[in-house]
Amino acid sequence: MKRSAKTTLNRRKFITASAISVGGLALSSVTPAFTKILPSRKQYTVQNIIDLIMKEGNLLPIKGTVDTLKSGEPGLIVTGIVTTMFATVEVIKEAAKLGANFIIAHEPTFYNHRDDINWVNNNDLARQKQALLKAQHTTVWRCHDYIHSLKPDAMLYGAMKKLNWLPYFTTNTPTITIPQTSLAALVKHLKTSLGITHLRIIGDLNQYCSRVTYLPGAPGGQMQVSVAINQKPDVLIVGELSEWETAEYIRDARLLGSKISLIILGHNMSEDPGMDYFVDWLQPKLTDLKVQHVPSGDPFTWL
Structure with missing residues (x-):
């Protein structure tokens, strides 16, 4: 039977529309799958985490506190957190291996209460440690006064x-x-x-x-x-x-x-168990970041 030009044109429109419809259905069916594979993650800066600790712990600012940044920047996007007693050279390197660029340390990083690198003249070791932290893009925050202020301590x-x-x-x-x-x-x-x-x-x-x-x-x-x-x-x-x-x-x-x-x-x-426990306290409040404890360990060898 001979088809008219109008009939042929209408048939082509139907096939094209059907193809578009089927393709759209296929795309709509796979899009949610890609969404599940690539979930969005919340990003935190160092300052975001410090603010969260202050808020969740019901902590008020302490005048003259030693709990300040010892290296790095408050605006750094955090990839992971390590808690420790002392941010030793070994702990700094281990944090980098774990993919963590934020260390929360309970005690000083530079060998004196205020972390003054000029506490002793010509302290080249302190400057070497600063250089290591900079090379590893690691921020260290001391959490001493505030962690003792939590209820309970x-x-x-x-x-x-x-x-x-x-x-x-x-x-x-x-x-x-x-x-x-x-x-x-x-x-x-x-x-x-x-x-x-x-x-x-x-x-x-x-x-x-x-x-x-x-x-x-x-x-x-x-x-x-x-x-x-x-x-x-x-x-x-x-x-x-x-x-x-x-x-x-x-x-x-x-x-x-x-x-x-x-x-x-x-x-x-005596205090390392507290920094270990701090992981249990902090991790539930940061579901998109890994919080881990790295012990700095006893510095002494007993003979």
Whole structure:
């Protein structure tokens, strides 16, 4: 049968329209799949994260705080976060391997409380470390005053968690009452739980104790002795101390009839559990970023 020109034209329009319709359907069916493969991720700057910590922790600015940037810029887009006690050269390199360019360190990066690189004249080592941080495009923020200001204090809470002492812990005191144990067993528990190879003690290993005060870090001899006097623990556990202050107080106390004992953990090891716990605190608030803990470790070799 002979087709008219009009019929042929209408048939071509129908085929073309159908093809477009089918193609559109095909595209609409694959577009969601591509969306799932390439999800959008929220970006955070260093300042965004600091602001988030302040907000979520209900923290107010502290005048004269040491919690400032030690390297880098607040506007840096963060690729990952590492928490640590000290931003050592080893930690800086490990953070880069993990793809993290933001280190939150609890203690100084440049060997003094204010991180003044001119604290000692001709400190070339501090400048080498600055150069390493710059080469790695890494920002370091010290979080000391603010993390201790969290409720509860994250450094103390982290230690209680690691020692399995949370059932005995209350937020308003560093002194807890644990089931009665010998000083020797307490020392073993501390070493095993915190990963410490050697501890220094003053006391009788056979003595039984239950009232324990945990003062991590280096709060100073005046605070350590004041707490020992006012809270009367069986055992005072500290991070570090001036040997001519707290240690001599404990020694004389025992010589005059007191049963108080002293255990020295080391500054790094006493507070590292807190920076480890800070990952648990921060990670749920940053679902698009990986937060990891890299221990800086005990700097000493025990012979």
